[in-house]
Amino acid sequence: MVIKHLHVRKADPASREQKRRQTVSPAHSPLWLCVYLPDLALDVVKGSAEHLDPTSPCAVLDEAVGRPVIHTASPAAAAAGIARGMPLAGAYALCSSLAVRRRDFKAEIERLEQLAAWAQQFTPLVSLEPPQALLLEVRGSLRLFGGLDKLRRRLGDELRALGHRFFIAVAPTPLASLLLASNHQAAVMHKEALRSALGKLPIRGLPLTPELLRRLRHTGVTHLHELWRLPRDGLARRFGAELLHYLDRAMGVLPDPRRPYRLPHRFVAELELSKGLSNNALLLEAAQHLIARLSHFLRKRDAGTSRLRIELRHRQRAASVITLGLRHSTGDGAHLLGLLKVHLDHLKLTAPVLALRLITDEIHPFIAAPQMLFIHQRAVNDATQRDQDWQHVMEQLEARLGRKCIHQLQAHEDHRPEYAWRYGEAALLQNPSTRLNRPLWLLPRPQTLPVHQDRPWRRSQLSLKPEPERIESGWWDARDIRRDYYIAADTDGSRLWIFRDLHAGRWYLHGYFG
Amino acid sequence: MNSKLEKLLQGHPGLWRGRDAVGNSAAGIKTGFAELDARLPGGGWPANALVEIVTAQWGIGELRLLLPAMARLSREQYWIVWITPPYIPFTPALTQADVDLSRVLVLTPEDSDKDILWSMEKVLRAAACGMALAWPKRLSNCTLRRLQLAAEAGHSLGVLFRPVEADTSPAALRIHLAPKDGALRVRILKARGGVYQHLVELKV
Numbered sequence: 001m002v003i004k005h006l007h008v009r010k011a012d013p014a015s016r017e018q019k020r021r022q023t024v025s026p027a028h029s030p031l032w033l034c035v036y037l038p039d040l041a042l043d044v045v046k047g048s049a050e051h052l053d054p055t056s057p058c059a060v061l062d063e064a065v066g067r068p069v070i071h072t073a074s075p076a077a078a079a080a081g082i083a084r085g086m087p088l089a090g091a092y093a094l095c096s097s098l099a100v101r102r103r104d105f106k107a108e109i110e111r112l113e114q115l116a117a118w119a120q121q122f123t124p125l126v127s128l129e130p131p132q133a134l135l136l137e138v139r140g141s142l143r144l145f146g147g148l149d150k151l152r153r154r155l156g157d158e159l160r161a162l163g164h165r166f167f168i169a170v171a172p173t174p175l176a177s178l179l180l181a182s183n184h185q186a187a188v189m190h191k192e193a194l195r196s197a198l199g200k201l202p203i204r205g206l207p208l209t210p211e212l213l214r215r216l217r218h219t220g221v222t223h224l225h226e227l228w229r230l231p232r233d234g235l236a237r238r239f240g241a242e243l244l245h246y247l248d249r250a251m252g253v254l255p256d257p258r259r260p261y262r263l264p265h266r267f268v269a270e271l272e273l274s275k276g277l278s279n280n281a282l283l284l285e286a287a288q289h290l291i292a293r294l295s296h297f298l299r300k301r302d303a304g305t306s307r308l309r310i311e312l313r314h315r316q317r318a319a320s321v322i323t324l325g326l327r328h329s330t331g332d333g334a335h336l337l338g339l340l341k342v343h344l345d346h347l348k349l350t351a352p353v354l355a356l357r358l359i360t361d362e363i364h365p366f367i368a369a370p371q372m373l374f375i376h377q378r379a380v381n382d383a384t385q386r387d388q389d390w391q392h393v394m395e396q397l398e399a400r401l402g403r404k405c406i407h408q409l410q411a412h413e414d415h416r417p418e419y420a421w422r423y424g425e426a427a428l429l430q431n432p433s434t435r436l437n438r439p440l441w442l443l444p445r446p447q448t449l450p451v452h453q454d455r456p457w458r459r460s461q462l463s464l465k466p467e468p469e470r471i472e473s474g475w476w477d478a479r480d481i482r483r484d485y486y487i488a489a490d491t492d493g494s495r496l497w498i499f500r501d502l503h504a505g506r507w508y509l510h511g512y513f514g
Numbered sequence: 515m516n517s518k519l520e521k522l523l524q525g526h527p528g529l530w531r532g533r534d535a536v537g538n539s540a541a542g543i544k545t546g547f548a549e550l551d552a553r554l555p556g557g558g559w560p561a562n563a564l565v566e567i568v569t570a571q572w573g574i575g576e577l578r579l580l581l582p583a584m585a586r587l588s589r590e591q592y593w594i595v596w597i598t599p600p601y602i603p604f605t606p607a608l609t610q611a612d613v614d615l616s617r618v619l620v621l622t623p624e625d626s627d628k629d630i631l632w633s634m635e636k637v638l639r640a641a642a643c644g645m646a647l648a649w650p651k652r653l654s655n656c657t658l659r660r661l662q663l664a665a666e667a668g669h670s671l672g673v674l675f676r677p678v679e680a681d682t683s684p685a686a687l688r689i690h691l692a693p694k695d696g697a698l699r700v701r702i703l704k705a706r707g708g709v710y711q712h713l714v715e716l717k718v
Contacts, residue, residue: 383591386640386641386642387642389640389641389642390593390640390642390643393636393637393639393640393642393643396636397621397633397636397637400629400632400633401621401623401629401633405621405622405623405624406619406620406621407619407620407621407622408615408616408618408619408620409603409605409608409615409618409620410605410615411605411606411609411615412605417604417606420604420605420606421602421604421605421606423620436606436610438604438606438607438610439573439604439607440577440578440581440603440604440607440608441572441573441577441599441600441601441602441603441604442601442602442603442604443601443602444601444602489696490573492571492693493571493574493692493693493694494571494572494573494574494693495573495574495575496573511601511604512572512573512601513573513575513578514572514573514574514575514576514577514578
C-alpha cells in the first residue's frame with residue numbers, strides 16, 4: 001500500500017481573486033450605456049417662441065460668479081472659437097452676430113425626463129444624470145435587440161429623429177460610461193480594460209471644483225492615468241476622500257447604485273402658441289397635440305385617466321379652465337378629443353389664447369374589457385361593446401348638458417307620493433306592492449283645483465270614482481299628509497289623480513294616468 | 515302560383531304590395547295590444563325608426579300605449595331615455611308595469627331646444643338605447659329626418675310627442691290619439707307600406 005503525500009497547498013490571495021473573477025461570468029455583469037447630449041441646453045431653448053436659427057451662431061448663457069458665461073454654443077459658434085466658460089464679452093468679441101439666450105433649467109429637466117420615458121422602451125432601468133445625460137442599464141436588453149451594435153444604431157437613429165446631437169458610450173460602471181461619453185469616447189466592454197481606457201481621459205471631465213482642478217494641474221496631473229499613479233492615502237489627504245470614492249466607483253471597486261427613473265403620477269404638458277388664437281377649431285387642433293402626448297404617456301404606463309384639466313392662458317387675464325370628467329378611466333385619445341370638442345363648441349372665449357396646458361392627476365391602471373374568442377360568447381361581447389359605447393354616450397351627454405341634468409329614477413318605500421320617488425342612482429324596491437293604482441305622470445307640485453258646488457272642477461265638472469284611497473303618513477318627519485286620493489275623469493277624456501287634503505279640505509291635482 | 519313569380523312578388527324591393535308587403539321592413543317591437551299589432555306594418559312599433567304621437571292632452575293613455583314595449587326593452591337590458599318629459603315619470607307606476615328602473619334615464623336639459631334634439635340624436639345613435647321619448651317644443655322636417663337616420667343607425671325606437679299634427683313629416687309612423695268613452699282611439703295617420711288611415715280603439 002502506497003500512501004501518497006497529499007499536498008495541501010494554501011492558495012494565495014491573488015490566484016483566489018483571479019479564480020473568483022473568472023467564475024463571475026461577464027455575460028451577467030451589468031453593462032451601462034450613457035447617452036450624452038452636449039447641446040441639450042441649446043435644443044430646449046430652440047423650441048421656444050422666439051425663433052433661433054440653428055445654423056447661425058448662437059449660445060446659451062449660464063451664470064458664474066455673477067457674470068454671464070457661455071454654457072453651450074452651436075456648431076457655428078464653436079467654429080468661431082466660442083467655448084464653454086468663456087465670458088460673454090469675449091464671445092461677442094469673437095463673433096459679433098452671436099444670438100444668446102438664457103439657460104432654461106426647467107425645460108432641460110423636462111426634456112431629460114421625456115427622453116427617459118422614451119428610453120424606457122429599451123430597458124427598464126433608466127437613470128437621469130442631469131444636466132445632460134441618461135444612463136441605461138442594457139445588459140438584459142442585448143439579446144432582445146440583437147446585440148449591442150444594433151441597439152446603439154437604433155438609439156442613434158431615434159435620437160437623430162428627435163433632433164438631438166448625442167454621444168453614446170458603454171462601460172461596466174455608470175460613472176465610467178458617463179466619463180467616456182462626455183469625452184466622446186466609444187465603448188469599453190470589460191472591467192479590466194477600464195483602467196487603461198479611463199486613464200486616457202483628461203481630469204477636466206471630473207466633477208471637481210475649479211480650485212481642486214487648479215491644484216491638481218499644479219502637481220502635474222492632467223490625465224487620469226497620472227492620478228492612478230499617486231498613492232491612495234496621499235490622494236485622500238490632499239484632495240479629499242470624495243475624489244477617491246468617485247474614482248473607486250468609476251472603476252467598479254465600490255458599488256454605484258442608481259435610482260431608476262419612474263414615470264410620474266402626474267402629467268403636465270404645455271403648448272405655447274406663437275400667435276394668440278381665438279378660433280375654437282384651431283384650438284382643437286392645438287389641443288390634439290397635447291392629447292396625443294397624454295395618450296402616449298398613458299399607453300406606456302398601461303394606465304388611463306378619469307379627469308383632465310385644460311387651462312387656456314390669456315394675456316393679463318385669469319386662465320380659462322375646461323375640466324373633463326370621465327366615468328371610467330380611458331387612454332383613448334380620440335374619445336378625449338371628442339369630449340373636448342363638445343366643450344370647445346360651447347366655450348365663448350373672452351380673449352385670445354396664448355398657451356394651452358393639459359394637466360391630469362388621476363392616473364389609474366387601465367382595465368380593458370375582456371374580448372371573447374368563441375362564437376357562442378360573441379353575443380356577450382356585443383353586449384359589453386354596447387355598454388362601452390353607452391358609457392361614451394353618457395360622457396358626451398354629461399359634457400354637453402352637465403351632470404345635474406341627467407337623472408336616474410329611484411323608488412322609495414314611502415306611502416307619500418312625493419317621497420316615493422327620487423332622482424338618483426337607480427334603486428328598486430324589494431317587494432313592490434302590486435295592488436296600487438298609480439298614475440304614470442306626477443306633477444312636481446300638487447295643483448289646486450277650484451271647487452264648484454262642492455265638486456272639484458278643472459275644465460268641467462270632474463266625475464270621481466267612488467272609492468277613494470286614504471293616505472295618512474309621514475308623522476315622523478313633520479311632513480305628514482292626510483289625503484284622500486281619487487281617480488277622476490274629465491269630460492275631455494283625461495284621467496286624473498286628484499286628492500283632497502283632509503287638513504284644510506282643499507282639492508288638488510297630483511297626476512295624470514298617462 | 516309559379517314559385518319564381520311568388521319569390522319575385524314577395525322579395526323584390528321595387529314591388530309594393532300595399533298592406534300585404536312582407537319582408538318590407540324589419541320586424542317590429544310588439545306593442546302589447548293585439549289589435550294595434552295587426553294594423554301596424556312589421557307587427558308592432560318600427561324597430562329602427564321614429565314614431566310621432568300626436569296628442570293634445572295628457573292622461574288619456576298615451577304612455578300606457580308604450581308601456582308594454584318599454585317594459586320588454588328594459589328587461590332585455592336596453593336603455594329607455596326620457597328627454598324633457600312634461601311631468602315626472604312616477605316610479606311606482608313604472609315598477610308596477612315591470613319596467614327595469616336601472617335602465618331608465620331622464621334628461622332635463624335647461625331650456626334649449628337644440629340641446630333636446632342633440633341629446634335625442636346622440637342617444638338614438640347608440641346601439642344600447644331601446645327607446646327614446648322626447649317632448650320637443652319645435653321641430654322642423656330637417657331635424658326629423660336627422661333623427662330618423664340616427665334611429666336607423668342605432669337600431670333604436672324614437673318617440674316624439676307633438677300637440678299638433680304637422681302636414682308632412684318624415685317619421686316612419688304617425689299616430690293620433692284621442693280619448694273616446696273611456697277607451698283610447700288610435701288613428702294611424704301614416705305608416706310605412708300603407709296609405710289608409712286605420713282606426714283602432716284600445717282599452718289601455
